[in-house]
Amino acid sequence: MNDSTDFPVLELTGTPRDRGRVHGEVLRDRIHEMVERWKQDIGDDTGMNPDDFLSQLVGETRFLPAVKRWTPDLLEEVEGIAEGANVDFTAIFARQLSDEEPWFRLEKKLGLSWDSAAQCTAIGVNPQGERPALAAQNMDTPAYYNGFQVLLHIKYPESPLEVFMFTIAGKINLAGLNNAPVGICCNTVLALNYAKDGLPEDFVVRGALARPSLAEALAFMHRIRHASGQNYLIGGPERVISLECSANQIVEFVPYPGANRTYHTNHPLVNDDQTIHQERLAAMTNTQRERWGFYANSHARLDTLQRHLNDPDECITIDKIKTILSSHDGPVCHNSATKISLGCLIMELSPNPTLHLAAGPPCSTPFTTYRF
Known part of the structure; x- marks a missing residue:
């Protein structure tokens, strides 16, 4: 190590x-x-x-x-x-x-605090001229995760495939990329329907990154049953897309017609498989509904992304993504006593894949570059 x-x-x-x-x-x-x-x-x-x-x-x-x-x-x-x-x-x-x-x-009608609700922000960009496709994310977690970050470099003995996986000690996944390259970011979307017999998110990501091409990773993701509502921002050399996945359907989110970039936070934008959430909301009191105020934060972060990314003529660079993901507008970047941007990943999906990683809030943590 x-x-x-x-x-x-x-x-x-x-x-x-x-x-x-x-x-x-x-x-x-x-x-x-x-x-x-x-x-x-x-x-x-x-x-x-x-x-x-x-x-x-x-x-x-x-x-x-x-x-x-x-x-x-x-x-x-x-x-x-x-x-x-x-x-x-x-x-x-x-x-x-x-x-x-x-x-x-x-x-189970047990507590779910604000700080238990994920607040991740993801950005993807298609190839732009000679610039490679990019996939990026702030991985936001409870603050007590801080100090347990680790980068796993996984090498498969009977395959040329390798994986960089950003995670915490004891977990097989948070987000990462392989050397195919395929990169994947993930945002919890708790309002989407779930399945008790589905494949949990950690295993979805690692399963997708065990595939040697974007096409095969996407085929895997469409073949399985998903346990949890999630937006997977997934890409390869040719493109990056956002897939809102729920127990019963998968729907691609496209920001606007012909968009060459994508982005996501933590509320559903196109997937209407939400019956469990809607029934739960209908049964709540007004006070209980206020516990779901973290969706306001998801909308605020999405507004920030749209302001920065909806000009189709602007070239989206790594530096631009660093600026967006370091922003306290929303806030996109968290660094409080209870919530933290545990890491920021920017993945270059080029023939020589590169991971730019800040193992902490990108507003104050330097980036380190990793290559296979």
């Missing part, structure tokens, strides 16, 4: 279980501390014993069979993390369910 700074870069190779074991062993102390902070947050937010909550999350859903069906290698990797870190498998598997846990809490 390259750990010359506080931000570790961990190379993983070998079988899926071997990759997981190395992840778990090398980052064991960080994983233990992260799991303890996470369980404390669950207990504070739900009023439940966190181990009981996690047992329900795993036991009352069919995520495990979905992972076994669609991405069995990743299940082995997660088992390896649990073994290497010496942490209960249920806890480590549940740690991969960051986008499933919020709607499960809502279904």
Whole structure:
């Protein structure tokens, strides 16, 4: 592991279980501390014993069979993390369910605080002349995630495929790219319908990045059943698109006719598969509806993106994207006691793919460049 700074870069190779074991062993102390902070947050937010909550999350859903069906290698990797870190498998598997846990809490009529709701912002740009396609994201999380960031460099032993995955200790995914290249960013869209027998978001992203082309990654994403409402901003050398995915449909969002760029925040723009959310809202009191005020933040960030990106004649550069994602207008960039932009990724989807990564709020964190 390259750990010359506080931000570790961990190379993983070998079988899926071997990759997981190395992840778990090398980052064991960080994983233990992260799991303890996470369980404390669950207990504070739900009023439940966190181990009981996690047992329900795993036991009352069919995520495990979905992972076994669609991405069995990743299940082995997660088992390896649990073994290497010496942490209960249920806890480590549940740690991969960051986008499933919020709607499960809502279904169980348990607490869901503002800070449990994701607030990520993503931008994609098609090739512009000699400039390569770009995919970029602020990965916004609860502030207690900070300090646990890691970049996984995954090498597949029987394939030339490699992956850079930005994540936290103990998780297989937040966002990343492979050397095909295919890059993928993800934004929670909690208003879209979910499925207890679908493939969880972490496994969707890693499954897509295990494909050697954008076409094959898209085919995978259309073939599976999605567990959670999500916008996947996904691209390759030829284009970048936004797909609003829910339990029952996938709809592409295009900002305007002929647009050569795309963007997204955390509310649905084109996918109307929202019956669960609408029924929940109808049953709420006005006070309870106010808990959903974080959608106002999603709209504010979208307005910021539109102001910066809706001129079709403007060339969108890496520096332009850094400026947008560093903005406190919205705010697009978070850096508070409760919410943080944990990392900012800008991916160049060129023949020599490049990741520009700030492992913290881009308004104050320098970017480092990584190449395969």
